Amino acid sequence: MYDVTIIGGGVCGAAVAMYLSKYDLKCCLLEKENDIAMSTTRANSGIVHAGYDPEPDTLMARLNVRGCELIEEICEQLNIPYKKCGSMVISFDSKDEAHLEELYERGIANGVRGMELINKEELLKREPNLANDVTGALYASSAAIVNPWRLCIGMAETAAKNGVEFYLDSEVTEIEKINGAFKVTAGGKTYETRFIINAAGLYADKIAALAGAQDFEIFASKGQYFLLDKTSSWLVNSVIFQCPTEKGKGVLISPTADGNIIVGPNAESNNERDDVSTTREGLDFVAQEAAKTSKLVDYRENIRSFSGLRANSDKKDFIIGESALCRHFINVAGIKSPGLSSSPAIGEYVIEILEDCGLIMTEKAEWSYPEAHICFAELSNEEKAEICKRNPKYGNIICRCNVVTEGEILDALDSSYIKPRTLDGIKRRTGTGMGRCQGGFCGVRVHEILCKYYGIDATEVLWDKNGSNIVAGKVGESND
Numbered sequence: 075m076y077d078v079t080i081i082g083g084g085v086c087g088a089a090v091a092m093y094l095s096k097y098d099l100k101c102c103l104l105e106k107e108n109d110i111a112m113s114t115t116r117a118n119s120g121i122v123h124a125g126y127d128p129e130p131d132t133l134m135a136r137l138n139v140r141g142c143e144l145i146e147e148i149c150e151q152l153n154i155p156y157k158k159c160g161s162m163v164i165s166f167d168s169k170d171e172a173h174l175e176e177l178y179e180r181g182i183a184n185g186v187r188g189m190e191l192i193n194k195e196e197l198l199k200r201e202p203n204l205a206n207d208v209t210g211a212l213y214a215s216s217a218a219i220v221n222p223w224r225l226c227i228g229m230a231e232t233a234a235k236n237g238v239e240f241y242l243d244s245e246v247t248e249i250e251k252i253n254g255a256f257k258v259t260a261g262g263k264t265y266e267t268r269f270i271i272n273a274a275g276l277y278a279d280k281i282a283a284l285a286g287a288q289d290f291e292i293f294a295s296k297g298q299y300f301l302l303d304k305t306s307s308w309l310v311n312s313v314i315f316q317c318p319t320e321k322g323k324g325v326l327i328s329p330t331a332d333g334n335i336i337v338g339p340n341a342e343s344n345n346e347r348d349d350v351s352t353t354r355e356g357l358d359f360v361a362q363e364a365a366k367t368s369k370l371v372d373y374r375e376n377i378r379s380f381s382g383l384r385a386n387s388d389k390k391d392f393i394i395g396e397s398a399l400c401r402h403f404i405n406v407a408g409i410k411s412p413g414l415s416s417s418p419a420i421g422e423y424v425i426e427i428l429e430d431c432g433l434i435m436t437e438k439a440e441w442s443y444p445e446a447h448i449c450f451a452e453l454s455n456e457e458k459a460e461i462c463k464r465n466p467k468y469g470n471i472i473c474r475c476n477v478v479t480e481g482e483i484l485d486a487l488d489s490s491y492i493k494p495r496t497l498d499g500i501k502r503r504t505g506t507g508m509g510r511c512q513g514g515f516c517g518v519r520v521h522e523i524l525c526k527y528y529g530i531d532a533t534e535v536l537w538d539k540n541g542s543n544i545v546a547g548k549v550g551e552s553n554d
């Protein structure tokens with residue numbers, strides 16, 4: 075019997091798992107995909123919002139501001155790519171300027187520190203590549219950029235190190251109530267548990283329905299992006315938003331924590347929950363909107379386009395709390411933006427909810443973060459020489475664009491608590507395949523490493539989700 079079972083291994087499930095791992099409890103996390111961070115958490119803007127956007131006195135406002143503080147500390151502990159670069163919401167006319175003042179007031183009400191309203195001259199001094207018809211900006215110094223999947227993996231690894239059990243390829247298909255507890259069926263196995271945390275993102279309403287607790291609906295809203303090469307990193311220094319509308323925060327231009335530039339997203343409502351395709355029309359809209367912010371975006375530098383799906387709900391705020399329809403079933407649902415920014419604060423808040431529900435929480439005497447893996451590219455030349463002498467695998471560069479070595483890939487395989495099994499799993503942990511060639515050079519080499527490490531045939535290696543096998547067979551061999 076588990077005390078707590080978390081459904082969903084996105085950034086929210088991972089954060090809940092990390093905070094639960096501080097207590098003497100038996101917990102597990104069930105994820106339907108073959109890895110964690112496989113849904114909304116892997117395709118978003120990667121902004122740690124300061125917290126001036128949500129309406130005051132909402133969960134979004136409170137958890138965003140607290141999450142923004144916590145992420146900085148977690149990223150430092152786990153050596154996760156993070157940069158406190160600040161954000162600007164820019165104005166183009168007096169209507170926008172009034173909106174910036176409103177956002178400033180809202181930020182004050184939400185407890186955001188480090189905001190200032192700046193004029194055109196100051197804005198262009200800090201961001202010289204913006205369009206000349208800007209009139210000013212709201213600057214927030216606490217906003218940051220983070221690698222979103224590394225944050226999720228880091229928190230999940232911490233949870234796993236401290237005793238939370240992770241079950242991948244475990245899609246929850248049935249939830250039965252038995253004697254005041256639950257029997258959860260996932261991936262052909264059953265798990266008995268006293269509490270369920272429903273962090274299933276785009277499918278949270280379906281999971282609630284399985285428990286007879288559905289009183290909300292999720293609607294997928296797609297956002298498409300361009301990802302520009304690091305050669306475009308001169309374009310902006312901080313996250314540049316236009317004024318938000320009822321559709322969301324609008325198209326932004328931002329540095330990423332890995333040194334690229336991101337441009338997007340648009341907002342397309344009523345999407346299929348698994349449709350992450352990009353379209354000419356969607357990307358054209360993004361480019362057209364971004365041109366208002368800067369005329370200097372060079373789309374010849376685009377190395378990838380991608381899209382993410384927001385889990386919008388029919389409620390205005392995050393849906394976090396024990397379901398009114400089912401005791402001990404706790405929803406962490408409708409977690410749209412700023413969900414990434416809020417995630418650690420959501421984890422903390424769920425602990426409070428579980429305590430209020432009567433779960434006895436005894437803190438463990440010992441708890442620690444896992445050791446951060448070596449990042450070869452960040453070492454000095456002397457450190458590089460030293461580490462190559464100790465282990466020549468660090469001298470074998472596998473990803474040329476991002477300078478990722480065989481040693482780092484083997485570290486990710488050997489010392490991860492949740493082991494990557496796919497090319498994208500290695501990418502999310504080490505940065506392979508994220509450069510200009512997008513895996514053209516390193517893909518085949520990572521493929522070889524995975525074959526050797528797991529002792530599997532080339533045909534069994536996956537690029538990403540189940541079914542994404544890369545090699546079909548040998549040339550000249552019949553597939554019949």
Ligand SMILES: Cc1cc2nc3c(=O)[nH]c(=O)nc-3n(C[C@H](O)[C@H](O)[C@H](O)COP(=O)(O)OP(=O)(O)OC[C@H]3O[C@@H](n4cnc5c(N)ncnc54)[C@H](O)[C@@H]3O)c2cc1C
Nearest residue numbers: 082084085086106115118119121246275297412413414415
């Ligand atoms: C375009 C876009 C831009 C965004 N930008 C930002 C931003 O800049 N800053 C910010 O703070 N937030 C941003 N967000 C929001 C943020 O990405 C999300 O709030 C966050 O990733 C949600 O995490 P989650 O864990 O709730 O959901 P997910 O990451 O979707 O995780 C849910 C998990 O549940 C699993 N699951 C589903 N069904 C089942 C089942 N039956 N059994 C087992 N597992 C199941 C899924 O496979 C998935 O792994 C953005 C979102 C989008 C789409």
